[in-house]
Amino acid sequence: MTSKALLAATALAALTLALPATAAELTVGFSQIGSESGWRAAETSVSKSEATKRKVTLKIADAQQKQENQIKAIRSFIAQGVDAIFLAPVVSSGWDAVLKEAKEAKIPVVLLDRDIDPSGKELYLTAVTSDSVHEGAVAGEWLAKTVAGKPCNVVELQGTVGASVATNRKKGFDGVVAKNANLKVVRSQTGDFTRAKGKEVMESFIKAEGGGKNICAVYAHNDDMMVGAIQAMKEAGLKPGKDILTVSIDAVPDIFKAIAAGEANATVELTPNMAGPALDAIMAYKVKGTVPPKWIQTESKLYTAADDPQKIYDSKKGLGY
């Protein structure tokens, strides 16, 4: 054997030794944002069951919506020597230092459901997310089609400030507004992806807009804020879904209940199963050395009253939402 061939054989042997033989030997640390929404609760619960299905040990750290807690959790996963780290980044900036530490420790990182700034692109292996600009555009296009050229004042409930999905869902919706002169976003404020804040902000929008008379539609970056907004509209004597149109994102069971009752009009689905594709990617990477694509995109489907909302509610309600 030549010295070159010997070197290559030694390197291959070292790599084979470093690879776990089976998925059952893998431990993944998941830095989860918290439980701000029904969708988030479902994502946590689906992640656990997807890991169990694949016999992977999943350690979940709940960051209670704080980036500093996520950074601490990642450092703790590195210290524990996990095989991979899943990260649902609460905001898009401020990850470079800690993700460099993971890279130096040779621990692959997979982003789930949210993105980080482009400066961190080399610091993670792959991202399992939807196209959140497209989600905003799907919501906007539904509204443009529904009002069919009539003037429509929209109020917008934004997600967490600095979160990639909030920035992108706004961008996608604004893109449609720019092409439809009859649509106008008259108020836009964060409701932090929670029901309570969605309700509170909607109450202030209703007060500021003639008791709701000047509002034609609400666009919320998630269903939970919309459920809060529906409550606010009802308490103000308005009929949500009729006096004021609604379109939001996630497709959680409660929005299907509202659509079935005629109190909401449309939602864009975000699958809570981000962990399944992420686990498959990490298993193939760790067990066989297969490098996944940089972006594993999930689907964004629109649902309305035409889609048998009661049936969808019944099928989804047991999934941990």
Ligand code: AHR
């Ligand atoms: O990142 C996904 C978003 O986070 C969901 O749309 C929202 O409900 C959650 O809080």
